[in-house]
Amino acid sequence: MDKVLERFFTKQSDGKGLRPDIRTQSEDTSPLNTAVSGPKGKSTLSPKMDKSNTSFNYINTIELDNSGTKDHGEDASSAPAESTIPVLTTSTTSVAESPVVDMEGTDSKDTKEPLVNEVPEESGLPHGETFRFYKCAPKDSRFIGLIAFLSGRGMRHTCDQPAEFCSKKEKMLLATYLKLDFITLLCDAAINVFKEEENVLEVNVESSETLIVVGDIHGQFNDLYTSILVQQYSPDLNPSRESKKFLFLGDFVDRGPHSLDVILLVLALKVEYPHLIYVTRGNHEESKTSRVYGFLTEMQAKLGDEGFRAWSKINSVFPHIPLCAVVTTPHLKIFATHGGLSPALLDQISTVSRVDRKEYCNTLRGHDEDIVNGLLWSDPTTDVGFYDRNPRGCGVLFGPSASATFCEKNGLDFICRAHQVVTEGFLWRHNNKVVTVFSAPNYCGINGNLGAVMEVKGSSKSPTFVQYECFEDLIDWQAAPSKNFPYASCFM
Numbered sequence: 026m027d028k029v030l031e032r033f034f035t036k037q038s039d040g041k042g043l044r045p046d047i048r049t050q051s052e053d054t055s056p057l058n059t060a061v062s063g064p065k066g067k068s069t070l071s072p073k074m075d076k077s078n079t080s081f082n083y084i085n086t087i088e089l090d091n092s093g094t095k096d097h098g099e100d101a102s103s104a105p106a107e108s109t110i111p112v113l114t115t116s117t118t119s120v121a122e123s124p125v126v127d128m129e130g131t132d133s134k135d136t137k138e139p140l141v142n143e144v145p146e147e148s149g150l151p152h153g154e155t156f157r158f159y160k161c162a163p164k165d166s167r168f169i170g171l172i173a174f175l176s177g178r179g180m181r182h183t184c185d186q187p188a189e190f191c192s193k194k195e196k197m198l199l200a201t202y203l204k205l206d207f208i209t210l211l212c213d214a215a216i217n218v219f220k221e222e223e224n225v226l227e228v229n230v231e232s233s234e235t236l237i238v239v240g241d242i243h244g245q246f247n248d249l250y251t252s253i254l255v256q257q258y259s260p261d262l263n264p265s266r267e268s269k270k271f272l273f274l275g276d277f278v279d280r281g282p283h284s285l286d287v288i289l290l291v292l293a294l295k296v297e298y299p300h301l302i303y304v305t306r307g308n309h310e311e312s313k314t315s316r317v318y319g320f321l322t323e324m325q326a327k328l329g330d331e332g333f334r335a336w337s338k339i340n341s342v343f344p345h346i347p348l349c350a351v352v353t354t355p356h357l358k359i360f361a362t363h364g365g366l367s368p369a370l371l372d373q374i375s376t377v378s379r380v381d382r383k384e385y386c387n388t389l390r391g392h393d394e395d396i397v398n399g400l401l402w403s404d405p406t407t408d409v410g411f412y413d414r415n416p417r418g419c420g421v422l423f424g425p426s427a428s429a430t431f432c433e434k435n436g437l438d439f440i441c442r443a444h445q446v447v448t449e450g451f452l453w454r455h456n457n458k459v460v461t462v463f464s465a466p467n468y469c470g471i472n473g474n475l476g477a478v479m480e481v482k483g484s485s486k487s488p489t490f491v492q493y494e495c496f497e498d499l500i501d502w503q504a505a506p507s508k509n510f511p512y513a514s515c516f517m
Contacts, residue, residue, distance in 0.1 A: 158258065159268045163297035168211060171202050172297065175290045176258075179250025182496075184283050203285070205331040205338070212338045215292045218299050219345035224377050226303050226350035228272055228361075230483040236270045236352060238361060238479040238488075240443030240462035241307065244281025244319070245495070248466055249290070252493040253478055268301055272350055274443040274462070275307020275363040275401075279318035280469055285327060288339060305350055307363040307443065308401040308419075310343035311386055344383040348400050349374075352441075356486045360431075361441045365459075366423040367399025368412050372434045399423075404445060405459045428455040441479060450477025451490045460488075467495035 158176070163169055178184050188196060201207060230236045237256050242249050256262055257269050277291055278284035295302045309315055315336070324339075325332035349362035351374065360374065369392045370376050377396060381389065385397045402420025406413065410426035428440060440459045446468050452461045466476030480489045 158254075158294065159298055159301060160266055161268060161298070161301075164299060165214060165296050167214070168293040168296055171207075171211070171289065171293045174198055174202055175246075175286055175293075176250065176254075178286065179247060179254075182247055182251075184246055184286055202289070203328065205328070205335045208289070208335045209338050211289065211292055211296065212342050214296045215342050216345050218296055219304075219342070219347070221299075222347050224348045224380055224382055225374060226272075226305065226347050228270065228303055228350050228352045230270065230352060230354040230481055232355050232483040234270065234483045235267060236272055236354075236481040236483075238352075238441055238462060238481065239271060239273045240464040240478070241274070241276035241468075242281070242287055243276055243279055243309070243465045243468065244284035244287055244323070245465050246281075246283035246286040246290070247496050248464070248476060248493070249287055251496040252466075252476060253464060256478070256480070256491065270301050270303065272303040272305070272352065272361060274305055274361060274441075275346075276309045276443065277307070278315050278320040279309045281319075281465065282323070284315075284320045284323050292342065303350060304346055305361065305363060306343060306346040306348055306382075306401065310346060312337070312340040312343075313386065315340065344385060344387075346382075348377055348380070348382055348397060352481060354481060354483045354485075356483075357438045357481065357488075358436055359439060359441050359481070360435065360437050362400045363442060364401045364420055364444045365399060365403035365405060365440070365442050366412075366427055366431055367395055367403055367421050369393075369395035369399060370431070372431050374435050402444075405442075405454050405461070407454070425455040425458070428458040432458050446472055446474055448474050450475040450492045451479065462490075466493060 157163075157169075158172055188199065191199065228236065237253070239253055242253075254271075257271075263269065271294075273291060277288045281287070291302075291304065295304055309318065309320075315321060321333070321336050324336040328335050349360065352359040352361055377400070380393045380396055382397065385394065389397065398420045402415065402417055404415060404417070404420070404422055405428065406422040406424055409422060409424040411424055411430075412427060413422040413424070415421050431437070432439065439457060441462060442459065443462055443464070445461050445463065446465075447461050447463050450463055450466070453459070454461070460479070462477055462479050463474065464476045464478055466474060468474055475492045475494060477490050477492045480491055482489075
C-alpha cells in the first residue's frame, strides 16, 4: 500500500472518526460551523480492508426522518438521526468480477490498437471487454471508451501522472481523448442531448429506484470517482446492480485540479445514459467565471495550443444545460437547483419555463435574468424573512418565509441546493425546508470539510446522506493549499 493510502486508512481506523476534530455528529465543534448542531447519534467505525485492493472510502450514512411536522429549529442542521452508520468499504471483487463490466470476450488476447469506443487496457479492465457503467445499453456508444479510460484513471488515481511515466498505449489514448477533435465531438453530442430537455427537469423516482443528488465537485475527479460514482459501480454499495439515477447540481469545474476529467466524464455519462444521468447548471458553468477561477488555466496547461479552443467549446455546452429539477417519488416532491430562490420567481416553478436559458449572460435581461441569477447564485439565510441583498453581488439571500411560501405554493417537501461549503457535507436550514449538499470534500485543499451526496429512495419517506472524506491525491491536511490544488487562491 502506498504511503498516501496508508495515511488515509490510518486516519480512519483509530475508532474515533476521520480527523481529530471529527467526533460524534452531536459533538461537532468545528470552527467552520460552530453555530449549527449536526444530527445526533454516536459514530462508531467498522473498518475492513483487503490490502491487495486499495479502493476504499469512508462512507457515513445518516438517515433522517422528515415525515413528521416537528419543528427542529431555525438553525438545526437536520432532524434527529435514526441511525448513523459509518462503514469503511473495500471492494474484494476482482476486476474480472466487477459488475461494471459486461463480460463479452473475456479471453480476448487481441493486441491491436484499441478503437475510440473500445475499452483501453490502461483503464484497469481486461482489454477487449465492453465497458458498462450501467447494465443497460448505452444510447450513443461513441463515448464508452472515454468513460472506461477516465474510470481507469480514477481506479488507479493516476490523473496527476506525468506523461513521461505513461505507457506508450496510454499516451496514445491521452492523445485520442484529451484532444480538441474528440472534445468537440463529445460537446456537440452533449448539446444535442441537452437541447431536448426543458429548463425544469422532471425526475421521477419509482418505488424500486434510487436517485443520488450531487452538489459541487469543482474539479475533484478522484472524489467523483471514488466517493460518488462508487454508489453505482461498487458491489458492496450496489450488490443488486440497480441502475441508480444521478442528479448533478452543477459546479463541475474551477478550483480543483481535474476539471477537464470531471466535465468530460459527466458529459459522456449524460450522452450515453440520458435517462439515468441528470445535469443542472451551476454558477461556474459560464465562461466569465471559468476563465478566472482555474478551468481555462488548467485547459491551457494540459492541452497547450488547443487549450483555449477546447475550453471555449466546453463553455459552449453550458448555456444548454437545464436550470433546475423537480424530483418526484411516491412519498416526496423536491425542488433541486444549484443556488436558490429569488423574488423574480413569483413563488412559482412554472415561471422558470419561460426563460431562454441559452441567452443568460448574453441578451437575457430583467426578470428573466433575475430568475436565473437566483437559481445559480442565491443563498439561504436566517437574518431576514423573505429576501435581502447577497454579498456575492449576484442572486439574493432568501429567508425561512421565502422557503416556506415557495414550498407551500408548489406542493414541495423541501428544496435541495448546493453552492456553499458546509462542514459535514450537508446542512438543513429553514425548519428543514432547505438542505445544502456539497460534494467536494476538503474544498480547495484547505477547508477540512466532509463531502456528501443525498440519496433519495422511491420507497422511503425521507432522504439519506452519504458522507465521505477527501480522496484527492496527496492532499496535505494543513491550513494551506496542497500542491495538488494549484487554483486554491481562486476562492469565492
